[in-house]
């Protein structure tokens with residue numbers, strides 16, 4: 001058995017040096033050799049309030065340098081059995097959202113042709129629509145675990161139908177997702193009307209509002225979602241603003257009263273066993289992240305997602 005790519009150890013090279021890849025994994029563009037392709041999508045032209053997520057991938061990679069390969073809490077050793085690498089950033093067109101979405105979809109078509117599981121560091125949430133288009137082309141409509149303060153189901157914003165606030169209405173309309181196996185977790189905040197969330201509930205989306213989750217251990221919810229999904233291919237999209245701004249202030253559209261960091265870990269860990277075909281972590285805005293905690297938390301959430309990918313060994 002050939003050994004797999006490993007993050008550079010902090011005992012071999014000081015953690016504050018080395019390549020700015022995710023967890024200091026090797027960089028590679030040889031997709032045919034990879035089980036998992038970690039990539040950055042440095043984009044913020046789909047945002048509606050604060051910008052800055054174009055700097056997300058760079059900062060999340062930087063904070064990921066402290067993460068060690070073995071998950072002491074769950075026993076996951078994600079780099080032992082799966083070949084992973086950082087494939088760099090997508091060359092999006094920062095002057096055109098529509099062109100950027102096209103580039104993302106074409107890049108994902110290529111990654112999925114090689115059967116690599118793509119793990120994206122965003123970027124604002126608009127990146128997830130072209131990703132889901134590619135996913136549906138490859139796998140058919142996917143189940144969706146969507147952790148977010150917002151439902152992102154607007155019909156349009158300023159007449160635009162592709163923004164970070166319209167993603168999951170488009171995904172539903174285009175038949176990219178299994179709407180009855182779509183779970184929106186952490187929703188809260190103010191809206192424009194009483195129907196802001198309920199319309200999507202009528203499409204079949206299962207919504208778990210943050211106030212219902214306050215103070216709860218989310219292991220139970222995660223297990224419930226896992227059983228309900230069964231063996232369907234599932235995409236996990238994690239908006240960092242699902243967390244309370246106390247934990248993740250560095251984001252574009254913060255909402256008070258959110259989830260805690262332990263709840264994020266409980267939820268992801270309880271999903272172990274679902275057939276994840278791809279995932280992303282979006283909406284980290286480093287200019288608003290003065291402590292670096294948001295990017296650090298995002299890096300760890302991505303690591304926890306790597307730990308539940310199909311084929312990961314547990315010690």
Ligand code: MN
Pocket residue numbers: 125148150152164239
């Ligand atoms: Mn979102």
Ligand code: MN
Pocket residue numbers: 148149150239241242253283
């Ligand atoms: Mn959000």
